[in-house]
Amino acid sequence: MAGRNLVGPEVDALDLGAVFRALADEHRRSVMTELAADRSDSERGCNSFDLPISKQTQTHHFRVLREAGLIDEIDYGNRKGIRLRRADIEKRFPGLLTLLGSESPGGTAPR
Amino acid sequence: MAGRNLVGPEVDALDLGAVFRALADEHRRSVMTELAADRSDSERGCNSFDLPISKQTQTHHFRVLREAGLIDEIDYGNRKGIRLRRADIEKRFPGLLTLLGSESPGGTAPR
DNA sequence: CTTCAGGTACGATGCAAGTCATACCTGAAG
DNA sequence: CTTCAGGTATGACTTGCATCGTACCTGAAG
Numbered sequence: 001m002a003g004r005n006l007v008g009p010e011v012d013a014l015d016l017g018a019v020f021r022a023l024a025d026e027h028r029r030s031v032m033t034e035l036a037a038d039r040s041d042s043e044r045g046c047n048s049f050d051l052p053i054s055k056q057t058q059t060h061h062f063r064v065l066r067e068a069g070l071i072d073e074i075d076y077g078n079r080k081g082i083r084l085r086r087a088d089i090e091k092r093f094p095g096l097l098t099l100l101g102s103e104s105p106g107g108t109a110p111r
Numbered sequence: 112m113a114g115r116n117l118v119g120p121e122v123d124a125l126d127l128g129a130v131f132r133a134l135a136d137e138h139r140r141s142v143m144t145e146l147a148a149d150r151s152d153s154e155r156g157c158n159s160f161d162l163p164i165s166k167q168t169q170t171h172h173f174r175v176l177r178e179a180g181l182i183d184e185i186d187y188g189n190r191k192g193i194r195l196r197r198a199d200i201e202k203r204f205p206g207l208l209t210l211l212g213s214e215s216p217g218g219t220a221p222r
Numbered sequence: 223c224t225t226c227a228g229g230t231a232c233g234a235t236g237c238a239a240g241t242c243a244t245a246c247c248t249g250a251a252g
Numbered sequence: 253c254t255t256c257a258g259g260t261a262t263g264a265c266t267t268g269c270a271t272c273g274t275a276c277c278t279g280a281a282g
Contacts, residue, residue, distance in 0.1 A: 016214050021135040025270080026128060047228080057271055059230060078228055078279040093213055095206030102204055103127050136240080158258080168241055170260060175239095189249040190258055 006066060006073040008085070014069040014092045022068035027051050028061050029100070032070060035084040036097040043074065043081040117177060117184040119196070125180045125203045133179035138162050139172050140211070143181060146195040147208040154185065154192040 009015070023029050031049050035041075051058055062082065065071045070089065074081035089096055120126070134140050142160050146152075162169055173193065176182045181200065185192035200207055 016210070017135065017137060017140065020131050020140070024128070024132040024135045027270090029128065029131070045228095053270085054272055055229065056231090056273085060270075075229090076279085078277090080229065093210055095210060099127070099204055099206055099210070132239095138240090156258095164240085165242055166259070167243085167261090171240075186259090187249085188259090189247085 004075055006075055008066045008072065009069040011069075011088045011092055014088070016093070018068040019070065019093065019096070022064050022070060023100075025061065025064075027053060028065055029103075031061070031065065031082075032084075033100045033103055035071070035082075036086075036100045038084075041084055041086055043083045046080050046082060115186055117186055119177045119183065120180040122180075122199045122203055125199070127204065129179040130181065130204065130207070133175050133181060134211075136172065136175075138164060139176055140214075142172070142176065142193075143195075144211045144214055146182070146193070147197075147211045149195075152195055152197055154194045157191050157193060 023032060031051070034049060035044070038044075046058060046062060051061075053061075062071070062073060062080075066073045069092075070085060072083045072085055074083065086097065134143060141162070145160060146155070149155075157169060157173060158166075162172075164172075173182070173184060173191075177184045180203075181196060183194045183196055185194065197208065
């Protein structure tokens with residue numbers, strides 16, 4: 001039950017266009033924002049994001065994120081794990097994850 | 112011949128989703144990359160980017176960039192000026208313009 | 223074995239977006 | 253005035269993409 005890692009692009013092969021296209025979608029961006037906010041980078045379940053879309057569409061979105069090189073998908077057969085590729089992203093596109101945190105304009109004066 | 116500035120969103124109203132959607136397109140991203148690379152931030156003509164697309168489509172792309180708040184368009188009547196909103200972008204989304212420079216991996220991590 | 227929940231594969235659909243053709247506007251130069 | 257280049261408006265076309273329905277797979281628990 002080790003779970004094999006589904007393939008994504010290498011660090012040097014990360015494409016800025018694919019990344020922007022991936023982050024252009026509302027749902028995928030919310031997933032990435034959540035992942036970026038969790039500094040522990042622990043593996044998460046697919047349904048821990050409770051997206052308001054069907055599971056087939058979720059499969060699609062996670063695939064896009066993986067193919068853009070933003071997350072790793074670990075296949076356990078009947079379930080799946082999601083993990084942010086923080087180190088790779090920071091190496092190739094430093095500052096991108098920080099950018100995701102500035103989603104809300106009120107960011108200057110939070111609670 | 113003063114040229115009036117076409118309207119775009121205010122700094123605080125800049126939307127990350129609109130920005131990512133704008134930068135998802137190849138042609139718009141190439142324009143932004145060129146603008147970000149020129150630290151003098153001088154006003155440029157629309158056709159100084161020689162995009163391989165028709166002028167109607169160029170009009171469309173520049174409009175998207177303006178409505179995303181990334182550039183200013185100065186209308187002179189029979190021609191148009193383009194200027195990067197560097198200060199606003201850096202204030203709202205610090206690091207974004209730097210990110211555009213990392214399009215080619217050749218810089219930091221060659222093969 | 224059967225059942226069941228999580229996930230995928232394939233196809234269809236509806237909508238957004240990139241592209242261009244035609245026609246028109248604007249200002250500068252003859 | 254006319255001409256001309258740069259730009260826009262409108263509409264049509266086409267592609268891409270987000271979404272879901274149906275069917276199927278996978279592993280765990282009865």
